[in-house]
Amino acid sequence: MDGSRSRKRGNHQYYRILAGLFALLFLVFFVLNLVLPDRTLSVREKRMLTAFPVPQADRVLEGNYSNDFEDYASDQIPFREFFTDLKVYADSLVGRNESQGVYRGSDGYLLEKMETPDETVVSRTVDAMRAFAELFPLPQQLVLIPNAVSVLKDKLPLWAPTADQEAFSAQIAEMLDGSGIGFKDLQNTLQIAGLDGVPLYYRTDHHWTTDAALACAPAVLETLGRTFTAKGELLPVTSQFSGSLSAKSGLAVRERDTISVWQPEDEPVILVTDSAGKRASLYSWDGLESADPYTVFLGGNEGLVRIETDRIGGGRLLVFKDSYFNCFLPFLLSEYETVDVVDPRYYSDDLLMLMRQNEYDQILYFYNINTFSADTSLALVLGEAIEQAGRK
């Protein structure tokens, strides 16, 4: 009787303190919010933070103002980075290892999940490629690079659900059968390189490394009917790369990757022309300092980039590609006189005119499987040219 009363009293005290602390938290954060200056940019998340929403009659009346204010409050909360870390930690404590389609794998790897491809999207792309090959019967190849989720399967969390990239690429090979378009899947090449200890993918980013690109260069050039003879070395240019997967998922925000670039011994003279003008280097050193250091390669994605070299008589290559190609490009330049690089996602010019203006010797499609399986822009760009040719 006596004891239970005293225990009750003790507990009352405990709860009181708890409630008091809780109330105090509100007060402290309210005051801090008022006192601390607003920040505009989150370097870690690679985005602008919401600014204070000035109340406007219509926003308030529509009931949107409270949403705006909530965004503002959550973006500007004091110690924001601390709290996001805390959340990620709490998630990991309860066993959550996936966020925004990104898995936290072993050895610090983040792996982007492959969504089950939409059959109609894929067949639209392949059909467009086939029709384009009929229109321009040049030697042409499709090179598909599997993603970390496929090559580094062993690093995935146990039983993590993801689509099968090997099956996908077998399916593409089948669909291209008889089209005159050659097909090369780099899964085996990459796996063998991985056994040799080559770091194939960035831990925090969805791209493959320059090391992996180098390991695949002989195989890709062979499918193009060339041999990869260039010698050189890989030079690390930054060790502070925090990639898009980490930004997207909030996982492994403290991991850093190393970006290397290829420095050939017998370097060809090159001239790069894109919408920004002409320059003599493939690399954008400013890109290294930017929010996305991967843009060091080619300065990011452009609709059309032309690279001319002094390898006269090397032939003219047209490439349709995604960003995986950006770090691969240097390995082609010892072999070609001109390489025109089209990124269909950003290309809005007249492809038919481009084909007519330039006598390409070869066409290369160069995609990572994740992008290729979901891409609609290639079919659009090719389709436009095909339609235009038909109209004439």
Add this chain to the structure above:
Amino acid sequence: MNRRSFRSLLPYLLTAVLLAGLAAGFLLSRRPAEDTDVSDPAGRVYVSEAGERSAAEAQSQIRAARKSTSAGTTAEPSGTAEPAPTEPAPTETLPTAPTETAPPETVPPETEPAGPTAEPHTDAPTEPPAETTAEPPVETTAEPEPPTEPAPTTAPGPSPETVLASLQEQIQTLNIDLFTPDELAAVRRRFDTAVFTGDSMAQGFVSFDLFDENHVKFQRGASIGEFDPEIQAAIDTLPDYFIFFTGCNNVSTYINDPTEYYRQFVSRIEWVKSTLPDTEIYVICMLPASDRFIKYENYHVARQPEYDAQLKLVCQDTGVHYVDCHWMVRQELYLEDGLHFNEAFYTVLIKFLMLEIGL
């Protein structure tokens, strides 16, 4: 410590242990990334030293390499290898043209003059590649290189005089052949190392999809002193041929002061000349507005001949080419605004420029 007080302390202890455990785990999870510093600057300096070449140097090295191989392969005497950059003004009267304009597609008016490629012309789809590959010797391609022709003796293409006559006749009869897609592709290839800059007159090339914006740097409504950023952008393309095309905006801007117009234009040309010493500069004459426009819209523009005379002086004094195309002006070739010209006009203009420049 007795049992009771221990009991009352228990919640605090448990909370403290739990919090301490979580905090420790959290702090461990936040350990700073190990800093495997790769000495960025060192790596970067090394790479950029190798690539420290300027774009202009790279371009001239590549062109030199191309020239030497193409001279070798086509067994050209190569005396004509570099006529364009060195030769001064006289091209205007096109005496140099005969040696240079021979390849068939320079003269599109006679639809498809190229003998060998003419036959399979009916089915559309698979055609274009075959045809385009047939044109110049295999790999000189994008370069408007003169040494592509041992042609003056063999006669697949009409002479410049006949081309000019045909253009004049098209203007007379207003029966003007627009470019077919293949012709346009060939034309664009010829003009690949040319750049246009100017006001809305230059914009016409883009509006009619004749050239893309990489080859036409324009600022609508600008007079010569007002589009320096576009001139800079044009310079940055490192062109072989730099072509000014401006219109009557200048009359309004420098109204009553044609000499200021002269001074401004000279300074822009000197600028281009000094930054691109090997580039040929062409200035297209200032064309008049339509009669209707002068009568109803802006009578100042009637003073255009004064300004065009100044422009001619500019060209004389700076030693660049003045392209006189007043003979192309027909009232029927103006657009509705009475100030700009239609696609047919631009088509003839391009063909005429190819004669003048010798592309």
